[in-house]
Amino acid sequence: MPTFTALTHLPGREPAEDLAEACEGLTPEPVGTGVFEIEDGSERWEVGAYFEEKPDAVGLALLAAAWGAEPFVISELPEVDWVAHVRRELTPVTAGRFFVHGSHDADRVPEGVEALCIEAAMAFGTGHHGTTKGCLEAIDRLATEGFKPHRIADIGCGTAVLAMGAARLWPVTVLASDMDRMAVDTAAANVIANGLDGRVVCIEATGLDHPTLEQAAPFDLVLANILKQPLIDLSPEMARHVGSGGKVILSGILSDQAQEVVQAYEAAGFALDRRDDLGEWVTLTLTRQG
Template identity: 65%
Template sequence: MAEITPASWTALTTLDDQAAAEGLGAALEEQLEPDGVGVFEMEDGSGLWEVGAYFAEAPDETALALLAAAYDARPFAVSEIPPTDWVAHVRRELRPVEAGRFFVYGSHDSDRVPEGRVALLIEAAMAFGTGHHGTTQGCLLAFEALLAAGRAPGPVADIGAGTAVLAMAAAKVWADVPVLASDIDAVAVEVAAANVAENGLSGRIDCVEAAGFDHPALARAAPFDLIFANILKGPLIELAPDLAAHAARGGHAILSGLLNPQADDVIAAYQAAGFALADRLTLGDWTTLTLQRR
C-alpha cells in the first residue's frame, strides 16, 4: 500500500547566532506546538543557522513573525507541502550505489545485486543516509581504501549513524569485531535497528541513542580501531577531543558531512587532537577525510 502523507506546512528562517537559533527553536516548540522543530548549521559555509518547524495545519504567521523579530531572525518563509507518496518517490529517485566492493540498494532493486559484492539493503521508506549522498558514498570509498591497504579488523563505531549503512558495511566485512551505531535522534536509532535486522546483522551491531560517545556501550567497547562520523563541520570539530579519547593508537577515523572549503578547519582540529591526515577524497561538493591516531 502506498504511504501517502497528507498536506503539511513548513516554516523556515535563518539567523547568524547559534544560541539565538537554539532559543528560537525552543520558543517555537513551546508556543506553537509544531509536529517537529529542527535547528541546523547551514552547510554552505555562510555561518548561518537554519530554524525550521513542521505543522500539520497552516501555522499562525503573525505568531511566527513575532518570534522571528524577538530573536533577530529573518522573516519565516511558510510553504505548503502537497500530499506525497514518499515511498514511490524514493523508489523513482534512488538507484543502487556502488562504492568499491559495496552495493547499496533498496528492496525494489533486489534483482540487481551483482555477484560477489557486499550488499547493503536500505528500505525505501528509510532512505536517509542510504549512500546516495556524496558524503556517505565517500565514507564507503574511504573504507574500501583502508581495506585494500590491508587494515586489520578491530572495534568499530559509527557516530551519527542515520540508517547505519556504514556500521553495516563494517560488520559485513569484519565478522568478528564489535560494531556500534549511535545517533542523537531516537527515530534514527529505530531506523538503524530495522535496517540491521533487514540485513541479517541482528546481534552483530549495537544501535544506541547517544550524543557523540556519551553512552556506556561506547565506553565499554573503546578504544575503537575505526570510527565513522558523517555529520557536520561544527559537531565534528567539537567531537575531536572525545573522538581522540575513544580511538585506538594507530586507529583510523573516517569523517564526512563536509563541504570542500570546510575540510581544512576539520583537519586542523583533528591534528591538534592527535591525528594525522591519511587521505582526502572529494566527490563533487563534498570532502571525506581519513585520519590516523598518532
C-alpha cells in the same frame, strides 16, 4: 491532507535549537520541527516547522523577531506520496564493493557485491550523498589494504549504513550511535533487515558520551559522517577514544572546510592519511599517532 512548512534562518546552532523548541508551543502545534546547518560556511542554521493545519503567521513572526531570525516563509505543500517518490529517485549506488539499494531494487543486486538494503526513511545515509559514498569507499579501501580493526564505532550513524558496511567487512561487533531517537530506531530496523542483528548495536548518544562507548574504547576505527563543527568539537574526545594506530574516517565536510578539520585533528594527535574529494564534499582518513 495538505501540509504546511514554515522556514527561517539565523546564526548559531543554540539559538536555532531554542527557536525550534519555542515553535512547539504554537497553536496549531507543529507535527515536527527540524534544525539544520546551512552547509556553505556561513555558520547559519535553518529552522523548519511542519504543520497539518495552516500555521499561526503572527505567532511565527513574533518568534522570529524574538530570536533575531529572518521572517518565516510559510508554504503549502501538495499532497504527494513521498515514499513512492523517493523510491523512484533513489536508484542503487555502488561505492567500492558496496551496492546500496532499497527493497524495491532487491532484484537488481549484481553478483559479487556487499549489498546493503536501506529504505527511504527520516534518517541520513542512503548512499546517494557524496559524504556517505565517500565513507563507504574509504572503508572498502582500508579493508583492501589489509587493515583489521577489532573495535569499531559509527558516530552520528543515521541509517547505520556505514556501521553495517564495516560489519560486512570485518568480523566484529560495531557500535552505531546517534543523538536522534528516530535515527536510532531507523538504524536498528535496517540492521535487522540486513541480517546484522547482534553484529551492529544501535544506541542513543551524543557524540562519544555513552557508557557503552566508554567501555568499548579504545577503538581501532571510528566513522563519523556528520558536520564540520561537530567534528572539530569531537576531536579531543576522538583522541581519547581512539587507540594508537587507530583510524578515523570523517565526512560531512565541504571542500573549503576540510583544512580546518584536518588542523583540529592534527592538534589532537592525528595524522592525515588521505583526502578524497567527491564533488563539493570531502572524506578524510586519519591515523592516531603515539
